[in-house]
Amino acid sequence: MNRDPRQDYLGGIVYPAFFHREQSPVWIAAVAAALGRAAPDPATARWCEIGCGQGYGAAVLAAANPGMRLTGIDIDPDHIKVARARAKAAGLENVDFICGDIRDPALNRGEYDYIVTHGVLSWVGETVRTAIGDFVAAHLSQNGIAAIHYMSEPGGAAFRAFHEVFKSVAHRPDPVAEGLQALTAMRDAGAGFFQLYPHAGQTLDNLLRDDPAYVAHEYLNPVFRPLSFREVAAAFSDRDLGWIGSATPIENIDAVSLPAAAAKVIVPIRETALRETMKDMARNQPLRYDLFARPAALLNNHEHLQRLRLWNWRLLPAAPPPGGLVFQTRIGPVDGDARIFRPLLTRLGQSPASFAEIERIEPFSGRPGLLNQA
Numbered sequence: 285m286n287r288d289p290r291q292d293y294l295g296g297i298v299y300p301a302f303f304h305r306e307q308s309p310v311w312i313a314a315v316a317a318a319l320g321r322a323a324p325d326p327a328t329a330r331w332c333e334i335g336c337g338q339g340y341g342a343a344v345l346a347a348a349n350p351g352m353r354l355t356g357i358d359i360d361p362d363h364i365k366v367a368r369a370r371a372k373a374a375g376l377e378n379v380d381f382i383c384g385d386i387r388d389p390a391l392n393r394g395e396y397d398y399i400v401t402h403g404v405l406s407w408v409g410e411t412v413r414t415a416i417g418d419f420v421a422a423h424l425s426q427n428g429i430a431a432i433h434y435m436s437e438p439g440g441a442a443f444r445a446f447h448e449v450f451k452s453v454a455h456r457p458d459p460v461a462e463g464l465q466a467l468t469a470m471r472d473a474g475a476g477f478f479q480l481y482p483h484a485g486q487t488l489d490n491l492l493r494d495d496p497a498y499v500a501h502e503y504l505n506p507v508f509r510p511l512s513f514r515e516v517a518a519a520f521s522d523r524d525l526g527w528i529g530s531a532t533p534i535e536n537i538d539a540v541s542l543p544a545a546a547a548k549v550i551v552p553i554r555e556t557a558l559r560e561t562m563k564d565m566a567r568n569q570p571l572r573y574d575l576f577a578r579p580a581a582l583l584n585n586h587e588h589l590q591r592l593r594l595w596n597w598r599l600l601p602a603a604p605p606p607g608g609l610v611f612q613t614r615i616g617p618v619d620g621d622a623r624i625f626r627p628l629l630t631r632l633g634q635s636p637a638s639f640a641e642i643e644r645i646e647p648f649s650g651r652p653g654l655l656n657q658a
């Protein structure tokens with residue numbers, strides 16, 4: 285493991301390969317359309333990931349979108365080596381990887397329609413966080429969108445306790461195994477911490493199945509700081525980048541992502557920072573995936589509808605059958621109204637369909653807002 289005091293990020297262990305749907309321009313543009321925002325064309329997008337790890341997400345997007353131009357930046361030469369080798373083996377010519385510190389102003393001079401970062405902001409020190417904000421402000425195109433992932437207050441704060449346990453055994457030969465053992469023993473002993481934070485127990489179950497390299501990056505990294513929405517949004521706002529919504533669509537729909545009693549208190553609040561802070565409290569939100577863009581007028585109703593009608597939808601292989609749809613959300617299971625989802629899933633079960641086509645079936649005819657939310 286890298287203990288170089290000049291670095292504030294763990295080195296020497298290659299982070300596992302992940303694909304995060306929220307980083308895909310198609311995903312981001314679809315969410316933006318739902319929110320009534322224009323977005324750059326995903327098919328020809330210029331895309332950049334800050335802290336791309338071994339570049340698996342970039343490679344998948346490059347292979348699936350030959351018209352896109354992709355750049356991955358990472359400080360760890362071992363990561364960039366793996367990323368370049370994979371791209372070469374796959375014959376990908378539309379993706380480049382840059383090895384360097386995001387704090388280096390000479391690193392990159394490109395302009396990007398989508399800038400994404402996942403698993404970085406909460407694991408780096410203040411200087412890197414500032415540099416990430418500066419990079420987004422300097423390199424995001426006029427209509428571009430940034431997707432920013434971070435561990436959030438208040439739900440993410442519980443994991444500081446995990447960090448303390450792992451860091452206390454960091455000097456041992458196998459700190460990942462020993463940290464997991466210590467936490468499991470505490471959970472099995474009914475420790476008050478696990479009673480107070482049941483979601484920490486669920487995370488522990490996942491960690492026991494996860495790749496040890498993932499656990500090391502998550503919990504043995506020198507820095508771990510869950511951030512509040514207020515401070516992240518303020519940092520982007522200082523750079524003239526406004527919050528446009530969550531990259532996780534359900535979190536943009538109050539009716540299914542807030543407990544009804546909390547929604548009554550929260551929905552009338554007009555100030556974004558207070559409203560989002562209270563939502564995070566209502567959901568005990570452990571992480572956020574926020575979208576930021578330069579100030580721009582929302583599409584008017586007509587433009588919004590025209591944009592929604594451009595989208596085609598299809599079922600994913602693991603889509604649920606038409607009856608009995610249940611959403612697993614941060615506030616627990618939420619039943620999908622069969623009057624809405626049965627016809628939608630039945631129609632998409634026949635073939636992919638455009639928004640405009642689905643709009644013609646009941647209960648959506650004349651109610652595009654209902655279809656948009658569904």
Ligand SMILES: C[S@@+](CC[C@H](N)C(=O)[O-])C[C@H]1O[C@@H](n2cnc3c(N)ncnc32)[C@H](O)[C@@H]1O
Pocket residue numbers: 293299300301302303304334335336337338357358359360363384385386387401402403404408412501
């Ligand atoms: C947890 S990994 C996330 C990798 C990838 N984004 C993912 O989610 O699969 C965080 C990455 O940020 C990189 N990183 C940390 N500090 C950096 C810096 N100052 N400049 C560029 N990359 C950095 C690390 O090397 C590491 O690959």
